[in-house]
Amino acid sequence: MSQFVTLSKNSPEFESYLLGTFADDKRALPVQTLNVNSSSETVTFKVLNCNELAPPAWALVALQTLRIRSFLLILVPLFLILTKNLSDETMRDPQAAILATIGVVFAFLAMNLRNDFMDHMKGVDRVFEKSGSRAIQNGWVRAITVKKLSSMFLVLAALTSLPLIYTYPDLGIVIGIAALVGMWAQFKKQNSFKYQRGGEISLFLMSGPLLTVGYQLAMGAPFDMESFWIGCVYGWLVLFVVHLKNFSNILPSSQAGFSNTVNWLGFDKSRRMLALWWGLFIGFNVIYHFNFAGFYWGFYLSLGLALISVHFVGKLKAISSPAGSEMRDIFRRGYALYLLAVGLWTFECLWYLWP
Template sequence: MDQQKEVMSSYKSLTPKDSEYKEYMMGRFSDTERAIPQISLNPQCVNEIVTFEIRKIEHLEPASWGRKVWLLLKPHTWLTVIVPFIVISRVDLSHSISTNIILLLSLISLMVYANWQADLADHLEGWDRLSGGDDKSVLQKGWFTGQQLKQWSQGILLANVVIGIPLIMNNPWVLVPYALGVLALLFLLPRWWRQSVGLGVSSLCIFLLSGPLLAIGIDLAHDAQLNKNSLFLGIAWGLWMSFVRQQNVYSKQWRPFQKKSSYAFLNLGFDRAKALMRLMIVVVPGMMLFNFIFVSGGAAWFFPLLVTHSFFIFWELNYNEKVQSSIGSSLKNLHSLFRWHFYAVSIMMVIGAMIWKTTL
């Protein structure tokens, strides 16, 4: 207990307006200590105070390197780019292994960059202190600092550019969707920008980034001709990913009134957002399925996804009706179901790609 007291006894409270705030958030204040932001007892309030527990590096929560790296890189999020990569590469009938490898590395590195930038933004703006529980980021645990993440993300972006050079040299037109994608990412990540224009823009950026732009980019990287199959597959996936984003906002982002929400979805109010979610649970998968009508051999995806979506829509509607509170467990349960739905759709998309040729 005394040792624990010695470890845990140092605290510092700062508000976002204090000059030292950023030094502590970025971990620049010391080489031997880390400032672990405690779960704010008044997160996202006008008077938010962040209390840091100052711990020596050797006294941080122990974990294996595997776990640290998993939380740092978040491989489960790579499905956002891996699924369309597999699907569209298959449809392109590209057999160039080297192109595929380079393309995959490029996509994954861009995804990791986006994750790190988002983690950093969440950390600095306090969104990660809004939700407690077990899904703390590496920054919240103090395993890595904000400064490290900032430097590594700059490094990985540079690496991404270097990795992409062979693709660009093979087909300079790849630069177009790549540049547009980077622009969309730059619009997407700074929260101050999103706050001023509302959720519509960020949803559009997510749709473009993970959907048509990605599909066109993959086509061009394979030096294949742009074709409607890729485009509609991209649109389908983009719609789905945009909806996944809305699901996350709905199930995790409610906060006290004093801090107005930047999300148009939440500004509808709890009851209307719930009603809108009820509608979207049915409509968005429908819109996704609609795109497969325009894909040659689209039956390979249409029927497996129809079954998958139908199963999850039934349960999601059920769970959504049970949501009575903006912070209760019912929203957590719904969020969990949304995640399983995402994984199931990802699997079905890949399976569909595998059986695609047989349905032509």
């Protein structure tokens, strides 16, 4: 039989309820959080016996917990670099490329799980009902289990990188920089990159140039500026989605005291920033194509994106308030632009590989 327990942040049991370690046969589901991200934070938990929960099949729980849908963020740049080197016939070590792919997947799983754990403990996923995987908040898995899984995948990623670093010492520099950025971004107990102005730069580096350059070197291919440019252009595109999501949550984020670049700029300036960010992506895409890829692909692809973007920019300008369904509509439209850009870029790469 369920019961409700309200605990303050100063309570000695507070962290054990969030972690799920207060009892082996019970789950505490956070149903209300007040004064989040402050010393006076209080959380009301609905405490259930484990046999009262009705989770979906274990496979669905695993897919949800690991956030498989988010793998598009890393699979796209890996695909771009892979097809580039296949087209240029510069991939010298397919076995190392496979090992690097496995290592990147392990590292991404570790980052995803750590992100969910931190957002649960910090209060983000307890305030935003659609944030994160929802596996912890639904009681399907304990927060402490998510933390342990994150550490396990991180160790596996590190072990996978050792033979690659031994074979290609230059790769060790890239992995070392990525490790430092990742430790700062995900493993600080307070004020991680998601809660401070400009902190999104770490995500740009991890999903952009560090990933693409590292993957290039792991194939046995030499460093070149094209792999760096691919990472920068794609990393810029990823940050567009991040800023777009933060913009759609700007009101509850401000009320909860969460800080990021969008909240710092405010509603009006963030609208202009999003339009400018997307426009700069199209511009960077043109520069990349004119220097490293096909002229006609760059021209027509960028022209098509620019024309389709007109309606999105118009919608941005028309929003008068951060409250209401218009914010969700803007996110859907902006994310559709991201998917379109990724789809066209993928089709272009497949075109280059066509005999």
